[in-house]
Amino acid sequence: MEDKIIVENELGDWRRTHYSFQISDSVINNVVTVIGWISSKRDHGNVLFVQLRDRFGDIQILVKRKELSENIFDSLKSLKEHSSIAIKGKVVEQKNSSNEFEVIPEDIRILSVSNKPAPFLTQSISSIGIDTRLDLRAIDLRRNHLQNVFKIRNTILNSIREYLNDNYFVEVNTPKMIATATEGGAALFPIFYYDREAFLAQSPQLYKEQLTMAFENVFEIAPIFRAEPSRTNRHLSEAMSVDVEKAYVDYTDMMDYLDNLIRYIIQSVNDKNQIELDSLGTELPNVSKPFSRITYSTLVENLQKSHKYIRWGDDISPKLLKDLFGDEFYFITDWPSSTKPFYVKSKKMDPIAEPNNGDDPRMLSESFDLMYGSLELSSGSTRINNKGDLMDNMKKKGLSHKAFDYHLRVFDYGVPPHAGFGLGLERLLMAILKLDNIRDATFYPRDIDRLTP
Numbered sequence: 485m486e487d488k489i490i491v492e493n494e495l496g497d498w499r500r501t502h503y504s505f506q507i508s509d510s511v512i513n514n515v516v517t518v519i520g521w522i523s524s525k526r527d528h529g530n531v532l533f534v535q536l537r538d539r540f541g542d543i544q545i546l547v548k549r550k551e552l553s554e555n556i557f558d559s560l561k562s563l564k565e566h567s568s569i570a571i572k573g574k575v576v577e578q579k580n581s582s583n584e585f586e587v588i589p590e591d592i593r594i595l596s597v598s599n600k601p602a603p604f605l606t607q608s609i610s611s612i613g614i615d616t617r618l619d620l621r622a623i624d625l626r627r628n629h630l631q632n633v634f635k636i637r638n639t640i641l642n643s644i645r646e647y648l649n650d651n652y653f654v655e656v657n658t659p660k661m662i663a664t665a666t667e668g669g670a671a672l673f674p675i676f677y678y679d680r681e682a683f684l685a686q687s688p689q690l691y692k693e694q695l696t697m698a699f700e701n702v703f704e705i706a707p708i709f710r711a712e713p714s715r716t717n718r719h720l721s722e723a724m725s726v727d728v729e730k731a732y733v734d735y736t737d738m739m740d741y742l743d744n745l746i747r748y749i750i751q752s753v754n755d756k757n758q759i760e761l762d763s764l765g766t767e768l769p770n771v772s773k774p775f776s777r778i779t780y781s782t783l784v785e786n787l788q789k790s791h792k793y794i795r796w797g798d799d800i801s802p803k804l805l806k807d808l809f810g811d812e813f814y815f816i817t818d819w820p821s822s823t824k825p826f827y828v829k830s831k832k833m834d835p836i837a838e839p840n841n842g843d844d845p846r847m848l849s850e851s852f853d854l855m856y857g858s859l860e861l862s863s864g865s866t867r868i869n870n871k872g873d874l875m876d877n878m879k880k881k882g883l884s885h886k887a888f889d890y891h892l893r894v895f896d897y898g899v900p901p902h903a904g905f906g907l908g909l910e911r912l913l914m915a916i917l918k919l920d921n922i923r924d925a926t927f928y929p930r931d932i933d934r935l936t937p
């Protein structure tokens with residue numbers, strides 16, 4: 485059959501005159517040019533109903549054998565889903581089509597032919613394994629479900645920029661090939677940098693801190709790289725981080741900013757994405773009130789009271805949080821200094837705290853994690869801005885001053901007090917849309933098993 489298809493394979497002078505959403509009352513009886521790919525097709529012998537999909541949605545095309553040349557009709561009839569076509573035709577009213585109009589073609593150009601049926605349907609939520617979908621990700625991303633997810637992602641990104649610009653932040657970009665680690669716990673990806681070893685950046689941490697000297701309020705939306713050895717539904721090896729840093733504030737101010745930012749984002753999605761939310765069947769989290777704040781020490785006590793095995797100083801696993809918190813946003817604050825990276829400022833000593841192991845007192849830090857249920861969305865803190873304190877803390881954590889010389893020397897010139905946070909974009913999307921797998925919150929996920937496509 486295939487060799488009978490007439491493929492122009494070239495646009496020539498054809499250009500789209502209208503997107504699907506522009507096919508409306510105002511163009512009834514007009515001849516338009518619409519372009520897209522076939523999302524579905526119903527064949528009634530001498531009549532075809534084709535759904536032509538563009539960036540905004542579907543347009544119904546009614547094709548009748550008697551109104552087109554045999555050749556073109558037969559070619560169209562044999563086209564599979566995903567093939568691209570351009571149609572010049574008249575817009576007519578059609579109550580039964582999804583947008584109440586259809587286009588009756590006068591001329592058709594076949595631009596690109598799909599040779600194989602895709603292993604998943606465009607309309608299905610898909611019970612097919614994620615690996616099969618990821619192997620053909622560009623096609624998978626055409627599915628309605630992911631289209632909705634990524635349209636909402638777009639709103640989220642725009643609203644983050646809007647909120648931060650309105651609050652006098654400057655968008656910056658920092659190097660992704662770096663010389664030293666910043667986040668103690670997370671492993672690095674080593675790379676060759678000419679004749680030296682370097683690493684992919686785990687975080688823009690030190691650069692965003694430095695940039696508060698020149699710009700006071702900065703943010704960056706960029707990838708972070710983490711050599712995560714585990715296979716989970718919430719870790720990526722390459723994730724997008726929304727990093728925010730501000731001078732002359734502390735961690736309590738940054739919690740206010742983050743709280744307001746999340747509520748602004750959810751309001752924007754609510755205002756702009758009702759169609760996508762309805763189609764996903766998702767209700768947005770209730771964010772009518774500011775998020776609650778619980779200190780790490782109180783949380784550990786509560787967990788111990790409910791007979792969970794945890795010692796003060798341990799990290800808190802998602803499993804432990806699962807029974808305690810439902811689908812809600814909340815902050816865990818004042819983490820032990822021992823659990824936080826070297827740049828995080830310590831609080832004054834907790835007077836009721838007992839020594840941890842004889843000589844190491846229970847130092848707390850000016851820090852927070854923003855959680856949604858058992859999912860960590862963000863970490864933030866007040867940073868150390870005094871060179872001596874920073875050097876002491878580095879020593880405590882076993883870090884070499886020499887390796888961080890490029891950073892420490894800045895502190896000779898008076899780094900202002902500052903605080904900030906890093907917010908995982910994919911994790912936020914998981915929380916807002918209740919996605920089970922972080923891989924569906926990113927275009928081409930990277931994990932321990934996957935480096936392609």
Ligand code: AMO
Pocket residue numbers: 667670686687688689710712718719720721723725727728860861862863864865904905906907908909910911
């Ligand atoms: P942290 O290491 O907690 O803090 O990272 C901040 C947020 O980034 C997201 N995140 C990830 N998302 C997906 N996959 C991963 N492997 C992954 N790793 C981190 C999470 C996390 O809460 N420099 C500090 C931030 C700061 O203090 O400003 C930092 O990187 O949502």
